[in-house]
Amino acid sequence: MKIIAIDSSGLTASVAVIEDDNLIAEYNVQYKKTHSQTLLPMLDEIKGMIDLDLATVDAIAIAKGPGSFTGLRIGSATAKGLAGALDIPIVEISTLEGLACNLYGTDALVVPMMDARRSQVYTAVYEFIQQDDKYILSSVMEDSAMAVEDLLVKVNELGASLKKKIIFLGDGVPVYEDKIRELTDAVYTFAPAHMNRQRAAAFGYLAIDKVNSGDVVSAFDHAPEYLRLSQAERERNEGIKNKGSNY
């Protein structure tokens, strides 16, 4: 099974072609150009480099969110254009799950965190559990947008009750490093450069099981999962709530 995997949810742009147990190509860029300028040229370069025949691709894997709203849409529109034109399905993978997968097999609790602005991070807590001959990612705390202080309270609780060390990763780490150092009681480390950002290969790997189990969507139906309403909708809802409390 051959999969094109795409992530442009955060600061990195990443594209990979994975076939069963083989990563044929991966291209990661963390640079100031917009994803709109980098993502498709990266895939085009991979295509030329590995003589990729697009007709042999079985599915498009996409980091579905959370992440930068615009970044997510550039990735999603690209995936939808590819999948629509090639008439193949889309596999949606949580950005945080894909990020956590970089640390395959660790005994530690994995805490991916992405800068969500407004003093929050997009975050989750995962652990790896062994199932037959491989490790499966299991969610300990679901994908959320929350203040880093609240996250660290939760992480301290989980670390103590599960007696596990913590590994933090993601582009939220450099933003909140001081807070993490100040507030984390558990034993922790930060993932190193080669595994601390989204890598499309991990999304491709996670997608294979999903394709096999039929957990796919059509190009028509895919849309990002933002975990947050737009600002206009939030303000409207708050307005309705405030009005409601006057009655």
Added chain:
Amino acid sequence: MDKDTAKDIKILAIESSCDETAAAVVRNGREVLSNIIYSQIALHTEYGGVVPEIASRKHIEKINKVIDSALKEAGTTLQDIDAIAVTYGPGLVGALLVGVSAAKAMAFATNKPLVGVHHIEGHISANYIENLNLEPPFMCLVVSGGHTHLVNVEDYGKYTILGKTRDDAAGEAFDKVARAIGLGYPGGPKIDRVAKEGNPDAIAFPRAKVENGEYDFSFSGLKSAVLNYLNQCEMKGEEIVVPDVAASFQKAVVDVLVDHSMDAVKRYGAKKFAIAGGVASNSSLRKAFEERCAKEKIEFYHPSPMYCTDNAAMIGVAGYYEFLAGTRHGYDLNAIPQLKLGER
């Protein structure tokens, strides 16, 4: 022309610059085979205007469905398309990016040429759809919620901007005034309708002149004058006659648009004049231009209302002429919110 000659060129066009998700198939630059528009107006009405993030979210949900419907209705397939044209500016960047990213990916997946199109060039080109005899040169006034441009169309793809708005676009002024007199969003069609019941000479609103820009427009002063008038009425306890306010405001806008345009037509010796953009479907504006052009013996062109509002057919037409001129964009094509007309 024979329907299936080898010379036929079919363009798939995609437009998502504001609050319409649209796709179309256009044959040989003049024949619209399909024109699908998913309008989001209802979604934005309660906010009193387009909310960019909500628009972008809706675009990504609808884009594939709209493109698929356009291909099906045209009785064609993606494989049978000669080039993919897409609006890449100006507009809301997040909204533009959805169409641009999808168009690029489809062009990449099918190995078809990609042609980026300027949104205003699309509006101007909408005039070619129903006027098969219209060819450049001509003068064109583009008036919409986001744009007010007086353009000299010298040739296909060759434009000189003679004037544009210094502040609010004409359509924006309509929206703001409509909100102030309680008509709601979108303001253009609502003011147009209510104004029919009113007296356009009831209130003397100002006709703005812009210094050092003969053909430039300014509508924020007019908008303020309307708001001041409403405030004064309220303070004096006088009744506000909404149809009169709407009609007098509309006439002030129309007078300025017509006068500037006709001055330019005379100065540049244009024989043909066209209007385009959402406000071009305003009945009062259309009537005023019809009368003035008839009087000055200038041929007057305008698209049907369905081609005045944002649509992809117009992008397919403009894309066709750009395609013929050799315009091709790469996979690094980006959305440019402030794209200038005539830039490549």
